Amino acid sequence: MSFDYDLFVIGGGSGGVRAARVAAAEGAKVALAEEYRMGGTCVIRGCVPKKLMVFASTYRDSFADARAYGWDVEDGTFDWAGFRGHLHTELDRLEQVYRGLLKGSDVRIFDTRARLKDPHTVVLNSGEEVTAKHILVATGGRPSAPDLPNAHLGMSSNEIFLMDKMPKSILIVGGGYIACEFACILNGLGVEVTQYYRGAQILRGFDDEARGLIAEMMREKGINLHLGTNVLSMRAADTEDLAAATFTGSDAAMGAAVGDTIDRPATTDHDGPIWTKATNGTEKVFDAVLFATGRTPNTEDLGLEAAGVTVGRRGEISVDDYSQTNIPSVYAIGDVTNRVQLTPVAIREGMAFVETVFKGNPTKPDHDLIPSAIFTQPEMGTVGLSEEDARDQEPVEVYCTSFRPMQTAFAGRTDRVLMKLVVSRETRKVLGCHIVAPQAGEMIQLAGVAIKMGATKEDFDRVCAVHPTISEELVTMKTPVRTA
Known part of the structure; x- marks a missing residue:
């Protein structure tokens, strides 16, 4: 044929x-x-x-x-x-x-x-x-649309690049990497950011210790993070809402999108403040609402x-x-x-x-040990198993340190970083590496090479430290902080 x-x-x-x-x-x-x-x-x-x-x-x-x-x-x-x-x-x-x-x-x-x-x-x-x-x-x-009346008043990650104005206040709904990244971005641009996530901790599926530090740092930077919380209802704010609002910012006119149907940016037909009620009973008015509740x-x-x-x-x-x-x-x-x-x-x-x-060469895409980065502030870089997943599979040793990095400590900031290796007690292979630090994405790309090659903890130990750097901690941690 x-x-x-x-x-x-x-x-x-x-x-x-x-x-x-x-x-x-x-x-x-x-x-x-x-x-x-x-x-x-x-x-x-x-x-x-x-x-x-x-x-x-x-x-x-x-x-x-x-x-x-x-x-x-x-x-x-x-x-x-x-x-x-x-x-x-x-x-x-x-x-x-x-x-x-x-x-x-x-x-x-x-x-x-x-x-x-x-x-x-x-x-x-x-x-x-x-x-x-x-x-x-x-x-x-x-982006997935939430099953919520008046959800069309909010926007997704598609439209955030199309905003006509930067809102003074925003509610971000979700706890995945997209929600957390935009919470940090908008906070850094001067927006009053509130984030609701229905789960017990943000960044589900990532290492507990690493995501816990990111949540702590987000709060330190002024992000109003509410866990175990979701939007119960929302509607366009009226005059009475604005009078009673705990915070009222400016309009946020959301940019209309162009395109056809597949993966086109959704549109919102509302360009004014939005009244919301949360599952914890809180009522608040925001300039904008961003839903980052998954993808389809x-x-x-x-x-x-x-x-x-x-x-x-x-x-x-x-x-x-x-x-x-x-x-x-x-x-x-x-x-x-x-x-x-x-x-x-x-x-x-x-x-x-x-x-x-x-090419006649049957090839399976390799989905094992994929490094990835989350561009929160600070960033998170990760490759391999979390501590929780690793200890469910076999006995492990955990090498971990958290400290204030030299650059920001000198400037009087309270930022902390995390360096963590999860090691098999039997084979000594590094099963997972988790970094929370500025430029963590750059670091994890290189650490991923070693871990993909099957590096052991002793291989890391044999590498001379580059001093003074944040990443030198990856090769200087000699004693496990815990075993499991």
């Missing part, structure tokens, strides 16, 4: 773009459809703009630190409109880079929505049908049922170890499979797909 393309990719995020380019480099005839903007969540409404906001938010502390170090500087004021303009110029540039890479690889781009008609046919919004020997679904995920795979209205593709109970596409669905011609990678929701993982899954399908 003759096909229009060897590969048709649905989704122009990092994973889909990489798979398309590498397959084309192998001589495959490739097309890719993206209905919104090339670059996907990471480039357009995730990692990249978020990290730029992280950088912007750290300068307030830097001004105070500079004075402690003898610099005659004054606190500035943050210009959200100016920053936002520069931010979106950069995102536009990056989108064009992605488009250029695809065009340079002879990948045909369809700027439209695509749906599966059958295992080898894709239907575009224009009505055009194209056929492909292989179809790769890489449509990513989107983008599988709706993709024609998966028509093609016979199996979808899991959370909407994820079910795949085997080689990213293949139950339909042999259809594969899926990235967040739409709900395996590991990280951009570098999606990219590696895309490359493993090409190795398997176009």
Whole structure:
């Protein structure tokens, strides 16, 4: 049977773009459809703009630190409109880079929505049908909307980059890494931040000691963190609410979004203060509400049922170890499979797909010992098992230290950092490394190399310390603080 393309990719995020380019480099005839903007969540409404906001938010502390170090500087004021303009110029540039890479690889781009008609046919919004020997679904995920009346008054992480004005006060609902990162970002930009999380501690699934320190530092920096708390009800604030409010900030006009349906930014039709009531009985008015309560795979209205593709109970596409669905011609990678929701993982899954399908080298994407970072303030870097997960598997030793780092201690700040190694008592391998410190993401990338190679505690001990640094503690901890 003759096909229009060897590969048709649905989704122009990092994973889909990489798979398309590498397959084309192998001589495959490739097309890719993206209905919104090339670059996907990471480039357009995730990692990249978020990290730029992280950088912007750290300068307030830097001004105070500079004075402690003898610099005659004054606190500035943050210009959200100016920053936002520069931010979106950069995102536009990056989108064009992605488009250029695809065009340079002879990948045909369809700027439209695509749906599966059958295992080898894709239907575009224009009505055009194209056929492909292989179809790769890489449509990513989107923020989940809470099941709450008037939830449309709030925004998700998609819209936060589109705000017309910086709110004076905001309620962030959620306790995962997205919620905690934006709590720290907005706090650093001068917003009065309140955070509700229904669980007993933020950052569920990460090492207890590390996430506990982050929660402590967030409170130290002025974030009003409420655990065991959720929003019970919300509505547009009226005059009576404003008169009784414990805090009333300015309007926060939320930017309207553009785009079609898959992973498009949701919109909010409210540009004024929001009255909220929490499960603990607290009533308060906020300029804005941000819901960061999870993400959902983008599988709706993709024609998966028509093609016979199996979808899991959370909407994820079910795949085997080689990213293949139950339909042999259809594969899926990235967040739409709900395996590991990280951009570098999606990219590696895309490359493993090409190795398997176009190079004749069956390759499973490696999901073991993936380093990751949470860009709170301070950052958290982690690789391997938490202390809790490790001790459930085998006897372990825990090496840990927490201290005030030299740079901020000199400036009179109370910031603390954490260095932690979880070690197998039997094999002496380092099972997990957890860092809470400035630039923890940079540190964990390098520690991850050693741990992926199977380094033991004694291997760490043999490395000479780089002094004076925060990271030297990773190789100078000689005595376990506890065993389990």
